[in-house]
Amino acid sequence: xxxxxxxxxxxxxxxxxxxxxxxxxxxxxxxxxxxxxxxxxxxxxxxxxxxxxxxxxxxxxxxxxxxxxxxxxxxxxxxxxxxxxxxxxxxxxxxxxxxxxxxxxxxxxxxxxxxxxxxxxxxxxxxxxxxxxxxxxxxxxxxxxxxxxxxxxxxxxxxxxxxxxxxxxxxxxxxxxxxxxxxxxxxxxxxxxxxxxxxxxxxxxxxxxxxxxxxxxxxxxxxxxxxxxxxxxxxxxxxxxxxxxxxxxxxxxxx
Amino acid sequence: xxxxxxxxxxxxxxxxxxxxxxxxxxxxxxxxxxxxxxxxxxxxxxxxxxxxxxxxxxxxxxxxxxxxxxxxxxxxxxxxxxxxxxxxxxxxxxxxxxxxxxxxxxxxxxxxxxxxxxxxxxxxxxxxxxxxxxxxxxxxxxxxxxxxxxxxxxxxxxxxxxxxxxxxxxxxxxxxxxxxxxxxxxxxxxxxxxxxxxxxxxxxxxxxxxxxxxxxxxxxxxxxxxxxxxxxxxxxxxxxxxxxxxxxxxxxxxx
Numbered sequence: 354x355x356x357x358x359x360x361x362x363x364x365x366x367x368x369x370x371x372x373x374x375x376x377x378x379x380x381x382x383x384x385x386x387x388x389x390x391x392x393x394x395x396x397x398x399x400x401x402x403x404x405x406x407x408x409x410x411x412x413x414x415x416x417x418x419x420x421x422x423x424x425x426x427x428x429x430x431x432x433x434x435x436x437x438x439x440x441x442x443x444x445x446x447x448x449x450x451x452x453x454x455x456x457x458x459x460x461x462x463x464x465x466x467x468x469x470x471x472x473x474x475x476x477x478x479x480x481x482x483x484x485x486x487x488x489x490x491x492x493x494x495x496x497x498x499x500x501x502x503x504x505x506x507x508x509x510x511x512x513x514x515x516x517x518x519x520x521x522x523x524x525x526x527x528x529x530x531x532x533x534x535x536x537x538x539x540x541x542x543x544x545x546x547x548x549x550x551x552x553x554x555x556x557x558x559x560x561x562x563x564x565x566x567x568x569x570x571x572x573x574x575x576x577x578x579x580x581x582x583x584x585x586x587x588x589x590x591x592x593x594x595x596x597x598x599x600x601x602x603x604x605x606x607x608x
Numbered sequence: 609x610x611x612x613x614x615x616x617x618x619x620x621x622x623x624x625x626x627x628x629x630x631x632x633x634x635x636x637x638x639x640x641x642x643x644x645x646x647x648x649x650x651x652x653x654x655x656x657x658x659x660x661x662x663x664x665x666x667x668x669x670x671x672x673x674x675x676x677x678x679x680x681x682x683x684x685x686x687x688x689x690x691x692x693x694x695x696x697x698x699x700x701x702x703x704x705x706x707x708x709x710x711x712x713x714x715x716x717x718x719x720x721x722x723x724x725x726x727x728x729x730x731x732x733x734x735x736x737x738x739x740x741x742x743x744x745x746x747x748x749x750x751x752x753x754x755x756x757x758x759x760x761x762x763x764x765x766x767x768x769x770x771x772x773x774x775x776x777x778x779x780x781x782x783x784x785x786x787x788x789x790x791x792x793x794x795x796x797x798x799x800x801x802x803x804x805x806x807x808x809x810x811x812x813x814x815x816x817x818x819x820x821x822x823x824x825x826x827x828x829x830x831x832x833x834x835x836x837x838x839x840x841x842x843x844x845x846x847x848x849x850x851x852x853x854x855x856x857x858x859x860x861x862x863x
Contacts, residue, residue, distance in 0.1 A: 368754060481685070550820075550827075551831070561816075562654065564831075566804075569833065570833060571832075571835075572805075572832070572833045573830065573831065573832045573840075574805070574829070574831035574832075574833075575828065575829070575830055576819075576828065576829035576830075576831070577826075577827070577828050577829075578825060578826060578827045578828075585828075586855065588848075588851075591846070594842075594845075600840065
């Protein structure tokens with residue numbers, strides 16, 4: 354088991370941000386900036402393709418959970434993303450994606466294949482990161498843990514959650530069923546799932562098929578009009594409320 | 609134009625409840641119990657089949673909007689429901705529904721036909737009620753107006769909203785597309801739409817077809833696992849937040 358090393362620390366508006374490494378995996382842990390906070394639930398997040406652990410979508414969601422719910426939130430860079438080196442395979446797949454995009458060909462087959470490759474690497478990394486985070490006194494091994502990942506975060510999260518009993522609630526969305534549906538059938542925890550009704554990459558049938566595959570007794574699907582990148586901001590608020598319901602704690606105030 | 613007559617008044621926990629009539633239509637208006645409240649947005653609601661204006665689902669939703677958002681909320685009894693007389697036609701349709709249910713036959717064709725009949729009567733009643741409510745100084749003619757009706761409330765609400773430009777945001781759900789889809793195509797305001805993934809009466813295809821029919825640029829679908837009557841309570845919270853976003857005003861606190 355790798356231990357967690359903090360490498361930088363800053364704080365703003367009630368949120369403590371600490372960079373860390375677990376082995377050679379770089380991550381960030383956001384926490385309530387209050388010495389009396391005590392133990393609190395943890396939400397692991399996974400970023401989208403081409404992004405990184407501190408993308409504004411990540412820090413924005415973290416703020417909802419940290420200042421709205423009093424939770425800890427952690428994200429690590431996916432292989433080939435953020436502060437991590439790209440392999441020749443990464444470069445080739447990214448080039449192929451850009452080529453397909455420029456040629457107006459479907460991106461789905463390339464994204465599905467490349468994200469599956471990355472997920473195979475990332476799942477054990479997420480497990481090691483969770484092990485290390487649970488070694489921190491403010492998190493511990495007995496508290497509830499959530500997972501939140503959309504797009505590539507779902508490609509990583511579905512196989513991770515399918516084999517990780519410590520995760521008790523998850524938010525997924527916006528991915529294809531090809532590789533993931535079989536793994537989703539092993540997931541029984543409460544989930545919230547986002548899809549875009551006018552997604553130019555993922556058809557309605559594909560999106561609904563992945564939602565349908567989850568074996569969870571309690572599952573919610575949120576569909577919004579709009580294209581792939583137009584997921585409304587209020588779905589982040591909804592996800593934060595979902596975690597507040599399922600991980601305990603928290604009063605959220607929404608303007 | 610009928611004027612609005614208040615016939616009873618009570619108050620509890622910050623919510624004023626006033627029974628009223630508009631012509632021979634009995635209704636209830638819930639409002640913030642604060643003399644300094646001033647003008648506030650109005651949400652018209654429509655109750656489900658077999659229920660009435662003060663069913664706990666109605667008063668519970670009203671409380672979210674009145675005490676959470678500072679809005680006015682009004683419901684009237686549908687024809688043949690609540691304090692209103694049943695006609696021979698009502699009795700025959702209800703008997704036919706109970707017969708089909710006991711025989712294990714599909715309820716959909718009877719509900720669709722009977723709700724369409726009731727909606728034809730109820731739409732002008734809702735229009736007259738809105739006219740009368742807007743005559744009250746605390747509501748007025750220039751404020752935003754929402755509509756919230758699930759089940760039979762959607763059968764009434766879709767034709768009402770399709771022809772009523774004063775409604776600026778609406779929550780619908782859980783009905784068949786047969787009669788309503790054509791009318792939904794005329795609706796362009798923001799909507800939130802609920803359906804149950806394991807509804808024993810309305811198939812997924814039927815539910816999705818009605819959602820798809822709305823011409824609204826901004827529309828959200830909330831699907832939850834569970835049967836027809838298992839719509840989760842948190843969807844009422846979500847609907848209240850939807851109205852808070854679209855009708856202005858309001859801070860909602862969710863535990």
